[in-house]
Amino acid sequence: MQASPIYQHVKHALEHFFKHQQYNFTVALSGGVDSVVLLHIMHLLKQAQPKLNVNAIYVNHGLSQYANDWQRFCQNLCAELNISFNAAQVTINSKTRTSLEAQAREARYKALDELSPAGSVILLGQHLNDQIETFLLRLKRGSGLKGLGAMQKMRELQSGRICYRPLLNITRSDIEHFATEFNITHITDDSNTDERFDRNFLRARVVPLLAKRFKGFEHCAGRSIELLQQQQALLDEYTELDLKQSINAHQALSVSQLTTYSNVRITNVVRAWLSLFTQVMPSQKQLLQIINQAINAQADAQMQVDLSEGQIRRHQGYLYFVTPHILLADEALTSNELALNDGRVLIKQQGKGLRAPLPNEQVTVRFNCNSARIKPLKKPGSNTLKHWFKDAKVAPWLRERVPLIFYNDELVQVVGYFVSEKHQDENGIFWECK
Numbered sequence: 092m093q094a095s096p097i098y099q100h101v102k103h104a105l106e107h108f109f110k111h112q113q114y115n116f117t118v119a120l121s122g123g124v125d126s127v128v129l130l131h132i133m134h135l136l137k138q139a140q141p142k143l144n145v146n147a148i149y150v151n152h153g154l155s156q157y158a159n160d161w162q163r164f165c166q167n168l169c170a171e172l173n174i175s176f177n178a179a180q181v182t183i184n185s186k187t188r189t190s191l192e193a194q195a196r197e198a199r200y201k202a203l204d205e206l207s208p209a210g211s212v213i214l215l216g217q218h219l220n221d222q223i224e225t226f227l228l229r230l231k232r233g234s235g236l237k238g239l240g241a242m243q244k245m246r247e248l249q250s251g252r253i254c255y256r257p258l259l260n261i262t263r264s265d266i267e268h269f270a271t272e273f274n275i276t277h278i279t280d281d282s283n284t285d286e287r288f289d290r291n292f293l294r295a296r297v298v299p300l301l302a303k304r305f306k307g308f309e310h311c312a313g314r315s316i317e318l319l320q321q322q323q324a325l326l327d328e329y330t331e332l333d334l335k336q337s338i339n340a341h342q343a344l345s346v347s348q349l350t351t352y353s354n355v356r357i358t359n360v361v362r363a364w365l366s367l368f369t370q371v372m373p374s375q376k377q378l379l380q381i382i383n384q385a386i387n388a389q390a391d392a393q394m395q396v397d398l399s400e401g402q403i404r405r406h407q408g409y410l411y412f413v414t415p416h417i418l419l420a421d422e423a424l425t426s427n428e429l430a431l432n433d434g435r436v437l438i439k440q441q442g443k444g445l446r447a448p449l450p451n452e453q454v455t456v457r458f459n460c461n462s463a464r465i466k467p468l469k470k471p472g473s474n475t476l477k478h479w480f481k482d483a484k485v486a487p488w489l490r491e492r493v494p495l496i497f498y499n500d501e502l503v504q505v506v507g508y509f510v511s512e513k514h515q516d517e518n519g520i521f522w523e524c525k
């Protein structure tokens with residue numbers, strides 16, 4: 092086994108971790124041939140490298156009638172190899188197969204992260220054919236450079252945990268040969284052969300056809316994917332530089348800086364800027380609309396482009412991403428200033444206004460809460476904000492920009508207009524917006 096190219100490959104791949112004194116690994120064990128082979132290799136590596144700590148986790152999605160059998164299989168295998176084992180039970184309730192797979196994946200990573208010992212690297216069994224199938228699925232969807240780059244060998248989860256795919260350059264058939272040669276038993280998931288599903292169709296029909304016709308196709312495709320990843324990494328570095336050049340301290344984007352760039356570079360930096368605020372990228376059409384309005388509209392013209400999670404506004408030569416709700420961070424209780432996303436600043440002043448918040452009152456600033464109620468000082472009775480705005484003849488398009496100060500869920504100040512009678516204090520505080 093030690094002489095086999097797969098063992099040598101994984102050993103070589105992990106040396107990078109050993110160099111950094113990282114010896115703790117958790118195998119994400121599904122019972123399928125890929126992760127089972129990976130587990131055997133880690134078991135062997137442990138003999139050669141005594142510092143190595145290996146454990147395994149099986150995530151039981153409860154989706155297959157065999158899920159518990161697979162769990163038992165994994166548990167027995169780990170007992171045989173003297174590798175500590177854990178299983179996590181997750182619940183998935185989705186209707187379509189695509190969203191089901193996505194949910195299962197998300198739940199799986201979360202469970203793996205939660206159950207893995209602190210600091211250990213999670214090892215996943217995806218191989219070169221998984222990678223090519225992912226590439227082809229993305230090609231079918233019309234993805235760009237990033238999407239076609241498919242899976243990264245190394246990935247960092249939100250928590251900072253590292254996931255690593257040491258078999259990503261190895262073909263499925265090499266893994267299967269290894270298992271046959273060394274009599275390694277594993278489970279087979281029948282649902283992987285149903286060709287109504289795109290990945291299975293690519294796996295059973297398309298990739299074998301290409302591999303038969305073009306010698307070395309899988310490795311060549313793998314090399315192309317690695318090149319795409321490198322080019323994306325390079326582009327990311329340049330994008331970072333452009334973004335740094337183009338934004339100010341409030342993360343607003345300078346229109347005059349944009350105009351020094353070519354069209355593709357503008358589109359690229361606007362996308363990168365938007366990704367600071369939202370995961371949902373606008374369509375190509377919306378993006379062009381933003382760029383056109385930002386650059387071509389008269390300097391004093393109002394600009395507003397609505398996106399799903401906020402609006403793009405222009406103010407004194409800068410673009411702002413304005414979200415409807417801005418929550419004050421806890422430290423804002425003591426801090427005297429808050430920069431709003433549209434370039435204005437909310438400043439806490441001492442004087443006639445509100446009593447200070449109590450220790451159990453969280454201070455937040457919100458926008459667009461027309462149905463919130465308040466009894467303003469020197470006004471008759473309590474009513475909705477909509478009513479008081481109307482009463483004070485505030486133009487409708489200005490109302491949404493008025494910061495509203497809440498103590499917990501109670502509206503206490505309509506900045507620039509009203510203070511709550513119940514919360515008033517002659518020697519208190521008030522918020523001003525500049």
Ligand SMILES: Nc1ncnc2c1ncn2[C@@H]1O[C@H](COP(=O)(O)OP(=O)(O)OP(=O)(O)O)[C@@H](O)[C@H]1O
Nearest residue numbers: 119120121125126148149150151196214215216217
């Ligand atoms: N139930 C499971 N428990 C633990 N690990 C799992 C489980 N299912 C899959 N894995 C891990 O994920 C790897 C990839 O599995 P598979 O190809 O079935 O998942 P996938 O849905 O394609 O995931 P991905 O989106 O990450 O490619 C496996 O080799 C294994 O390491």
